[in-house]
Amino acid sequence: MNPFDLRHALLAKHAQHVVTVHFPIALFVVGVMFDFLAKFSMKAALRTAAYYNLLVAAISAPFAV
Secondary structure (H helix, E strand, O other): OOOHHHHHHOHHHHHHHHHHHHHHHEEEEEEEHHHHHHHHHOOOHHHHHHHHHHHHHHHHHHHOO
């Protein structure tokens, strides 16, 4: 496998694992962190960021299963 071949790098099985499994987990953790920060700082932007992080995590989680 050529390391500079973009097609092989993106379509490799290990690359899909990272996107489908670890990405929703990271979105969930960051969303919860934003939610706690929004609760204590009373900033609407953090609450909005938490909402969208959790929304995308919930949409992408069934693909991991």
